Amino acid sequence: MKPGLTAGYSVAIEAVVTPEMFAQFEGKVVHPTYSTVMMIYHMEWASRQIILPFLEEHEEGMGISVxxxxxxxxPEGSNLKIKAVLTEKNDNKIMTDVFVIHDTKLIGTGEVTQAIIPKTKIMSMLL
Known part of the structure; x- marks a missing residue:
């Protein structure tokens, strides 16, 4: 990894809740609200934004826990802010705390851990 990634570094992304993000199983909407599945997707995406500027050409990040x-x-139309904050960098492991906020309300919290791995190692694991 390139130098400079330290605890406290943060990134925020935004999303607007659409019907495609509703809680649903097998194509049937259970609740017309932001699903946990989409929340986790956004948590991972915000956490990925933390590492992207610091990856070397031969490296890639891979999620290992959420x-x-x-x-x-x-509900539909909610403007969400998803903020990831680097809490720890330990060897090739990057840990972030993530917060999902609508207006002033905390919608969700989480932790995402990613491993920084050589692309060649990832490819060898897939064979």
């Missing part, structure tokens, strides 16, 4: 709490619903 934990999440979905605290409140967010």
């Amino acid at each position: 934990s999440a709490k979905h605290i409140l619903p967010a």
Whole structure:
């Protein structure tokens, strides 16, 4: 990894809740609200933004763990801010805390851990 990635570094992304993001199984909407699946997707995406500027050409990040709490619903049209904060960098492991906010309400919290691995190693694991 390129130098400069330190604890406290943060990135925020934004999303607007659409019907495609509703809680659903097998194509059937269970609740017309932001799903936990989409929340975790956004948590991982925000956390990935932390590492992207620091990856070397031969490296890639790979998610290795996610934990999440979905605290409140967010209906269609909700403007969400998803903030990832680097909490720890330990060898090739990058740990982030993630917060999903709608207006002033905390919608969800989580932790995402990624491993920085040579692309060649990832390819060898896939064979």
